[in-house]
Amino acid sequence: MERVIDLTESADALRRDPHPVYARLREQGPVHRVRLAMPGGDWETWLIVGYEEARAALADQRLAKDIAKIGDPPLDEQLLGKYLLVADPPQHTRLRGLVTRAFTARRVERLRPRIQQITDGLLDEMLPHGRADLIGSLAYPLPLTVICELLGVPEMDRTEFRKISTEVVAPTDADAEHAAIVRLAEYLTELIEDKRRAGPTDDLLSDLIRTTSEDGDRLSARELRGMAFLLLIAGHETTVNLIGNAVLALLTHPAQLAALRADMTLLDAAVEETLRWEGPVENATFRYAAEPLEIAGAEIGQGGHVLIGLTAAQRDGARYTDPDRFDIRRDTRGHLAFGHGIHYCLGAPLARLEGGIALGTLLERAPGLALDGEPGEWLPGMLMRGVRSLPVRW
Template identity: 70%
Template sequence: MIDLGEYGARFTKDPYPVYAALRERGPVHWVRTPPPGAYEGWLVVGYEEARAALADPRLSKDSTKRGLSSFEDELMGRYVLISDPPEHTRLRSLVAGAFTMRRVEALRPRVQQITDELLDAMLPKGRADLVDSFAYPLPMTVICELLGVPDIDREAFRAMSNEIVAPSGGDTELAAIEQLAAYLDELIEDKRCAEPADDLLGALIRTRAEDGDRLSRAELRGMAFILLVAGHETTVNLITTAVHTLLTHPDQLAALRADMTLLDGAVEEVLRFEGPVETATYRYAAEPMEIGGRSIAVGDTVMIGLDAADRDAAYCPDPHRFDIHRAPQGHLAFGHGIHYCLGAPLARLEARVALRSLLERCPDLALDGPPGDWLSGMLMRGLRSLPVRW
């Protein structure tokens, strides 16, 4: 067994040398994840093995099939990331229509407006923490408006959400889950009693009241949870790491400023090079199987390293070089298979609008000191703060 916690803070800051060393020994390893919440299971670090595992129906997302039920599952209810077909198919179909390319593209003017308003407020100051002033409020505002969530205490919500996706240890994660579950219950009840609204959460509540497909109260809570948290966390990290990566690779930043037609490719390269989801949520072997020459027993936990796989030289030549001119088709930043990220089109739209607007309005954008800490744990990959000036 390989104890990743033994690498200490340097693994959190830069896990890629560790992943590369593991990959030289094989594509799959039995590991213990770093604390807090250390967990043992198989870690897939090879690209071909990761891509195949993501689409393998023998790997279940439903821990209850192993007789396990987490505190989070009990409080939040069922949602797409912890379910298998046919339950997963049913739940996903209820929200998939809101995230089609056409629906997302219709949001572009509003995303641009929110972006411009945030920059209008930020730019006169000359310096800011990009996360607080821009990268967090942009996707948070977009997903709240899409779902129909009224203005909330965003600092309090950010603290809860961060604690859930990047736990700091102790009882704080459980407290955050309890607080968020209580908030969502109140929100759903308020929505149910109000006049029908033209938003996604209202549509899900009305669907529950119709004959045919019904969402239980717990399912409504679970769907609201995953849409609200996943709908902003990944994009916050994508925008932040995109700016950080460009500022620390000045030649690539200069190339992008000189030719903004490279923007779409630049976003894709950021997704490959420093994807916002480091490791996919746990899967469990539903039957004996083999991955990368390793025998996986029934019930074994399988963790698929998305960021690790995207730095595999077998998939991407010279993988540790950031190059916006390459076209990294097939990266796994948004997953693969039936659990491919529903919000990928929206995340891409927000990142493209944010980067273009920020770079066009801040021609002398620069780092203003060292960035904050990287998020703890192996789920999310992102910076807690990014001081910039212009």
């Protein structure tokens, strides 16, 4: 019987600052059986906290993403349909191929002028006030506007969408999460049907409706809904936290902020160090052992749930020297903020583009930027890592 480390009493510490908790676990080994406090109740899982083990696990085909291999599909998949994060090859290969045909690097790069325009508009509104909540004024509306425009989500729907989206990725309780997923499934079904009836437009969702592979394959209605869900949620929630975490890191490390202001060619490096030091995704979504396997001496039985700690792995001193130090001149190559292997984040180029434009423009236009009080609470749950609010002044 393997030893189970009870982390339920550390739930508040994990939410406020998980790094000391993960550091203590890494001292004991790279893989542990843990009990976590989750929205639906306490949950036991395997947790990987070592860098090398996490990187290997992210690409290990024996760790399935499709829970149907060991049990019933979760609520989101039942209501929304199959999407990339809950699919394995060959289904994942097929879905990703169809999406990649529409969501191209060229399409992302074409968004650069519009992202700059949206950023400037938001700062035009924000800066005359002298102080603001950076999350509500810039970090949230920028990626939300970008992904909604990219996918073709109507303007009037975006306020409600924000409430639903936040409840899905950082649920306050199981009932609220269930209600949010139900509402989102209804909304996306209506949106896709509206687009089918309206005929071709130049947004990504319309392209996905029309996209066909060489052999005539295309996304089903359920697959379209699942893909729209993934692109909408993952396409903005992660970038909100990337922007917020980057500004918070720089404002609490004045020497690093001064170095960046003195040499703005370090901007991309500052974004990458944020992704490593306090990335927007704390843990990868669950994987399941499709067969018995062993990771760093831990014997994981078939059907075992596995949580890969991205935040934990990226503070592993065996991979990064002095890992708890925020250093924008660090060589961050190999960080796992966007995952690794076949599930590497499809939207990574868009997130980097938005993060760089938002951070660079903010620092340029607000030279006296500083914290204006304590940041808001960290998001609940084990998936996202970011603050609800970030008061700043300039």
